[in-house]
Amino acid sequence: MAQKENTVEPVLYEAHKKIYPREVSGYFTRLRVLSLVTLLGIYYVTPLLQWDGRQAILFDLPARKFYLFGLTLWPQDFIYLAALLILAGLALFFFTALLGRVWCGYACPQTVWTEAYLWMERKIEGKRGQRMKLDKAPTSAAKIRTKTLKHVVWIAFSLWTGFTFVAYFTPIDELAGELLNLSLGPWETFWILFYSFATYGNAGFMREQVCKYMCPYARFQSAMFDSDTLIVAYHPERGEPRGSRRRSVEPAAVGLGDCIDCNVCVQVCPTGIDIRDGLQYECIACSACIDACDEIMDKMSYPRGLVRYTTENSALGKRQHLLRPRIIVYATILLLLCGILVTHISQRVALDLDVIRDRNTLYRETNDGLIENVYTLKILNMDSQAHVYKLWVEGIDGVKLVSDRPEIEVEAGSVYQMVVRLQADEFNLEARSVTVRFHLQAKDGNHLKTVTDARFVGPGKS
Amino acid sequence: MESLTPDKIPRSQQAISVLWPSFITAIIASGVFFSAFNPRDLVPFNLDIDISPLAAYSIGFFLFWLLASLSSFGTLYFTISNCRFLNNQR
């Protein structure tokens, strides 16, 4: 079975060869490590942050609220999250058009955790050569010890990752307490294990295969690229013909280009490709090969940049355009959407009023000959403090609002339900059904107000 | 060289192409669905069951995943069987 697969999948689905990326150092590597460490830090620290006596960022599933520092979002505000996702998608388009796959190389969680796991692997199993030798070596006590240590460390880190993930949904102090008391709920346990397992598998084993076979972004990147997009590229005019030579030899004298064919750029590549073959969709633009080749160039005393960040146009010696229609369009839409979202959120009123007319009876006549309709009001106070509200109605001349609760006080973040009756003189009703407008306003804050329309039904003009 | 057809893709990758897109779909579907409906208001078939919110969300998510997987599997299955059929005709 395995034999057969090997023979039929040479192009698109290569049989998986384990990749042992060689360690690199250099300017871009430092930049990259800085970015990866920062992102990891943000992930593990965020659930620990506190705000107003609660977790600063928390998707409180049981209470159906999303806390984002001072902001509390309700399911009604789902639209903001959707808008935020669209915004993130657009930003990805924009940065990809401009900078190519910087996301892949510097920020994608797949890369972030893969590099972290690779780092642990390096610390435990050693450099590339040592790791390859270890894997080839026959089973021995030492090998088992090293491998076990690696997996124990990986699993511990995965569990911490899974725990942190669940802490975005369950307050971390509760979760930690439950863990220490060994009283974690079954689903919390499940999700911690699920996420840990996913991290362990993706960062420890799947690695570049996730980018190659599972990432939708990698597949349609070419649609976002143009000739002015930043890419990592080899300079074939300068490098070819490649070939080994002694350090003292002048390349031109032996008819060679600057590439000494040392294969270091291939060995450092986390996706196992050869950048000298041109732009390939597997390339996650991690820039490891740039640093690696620069180091070789330095050793040979050749100028750096045989492998470098460039654009298709500049590589072809054409003019480069930073501002091109695609960039301008993406940037405009991005800014516009950002603006709309920010204004909306800043003007968002932390109050919602739902009015439901009693459908059992159309209307009723009171003893004083007034027409009466009954409504159920649902007041949702989305603010972080309690408020007292005043309620009034307009839409019918002389309409009277009758309620058995003189004061409407709603606790922070809760729903308050009450029944009110509206009474109006038949004489003032212009049609069988007229619109009435309920106004609700906090007594201590003029901006906390909302308006909801409802129908008032009467006998109609005869 | 003969071009590759989906029926030649290894099993593991076929499994991924069913489970993975449906996983993403399930996340989106659960997000939209549970923003609109509170699981507390959704007592299925009038059963009187008392489950924690997290359990309700999780089960909802897995149902979506299952559903989306069935659809993905259908697509994969028909693609593969059509490939086989067309290959046999040649």
Ligand code: SF4
């Ligand atoms: S080719 Fe270079 S930039 Fe691309 S993934 Fe490999 S090492 Fe990174």
Ligand code: SF4
């Ligand atoms: S690292 Fe540079 S010199 Fe060495 S093979 Fe790669 S491109 Fe050629």
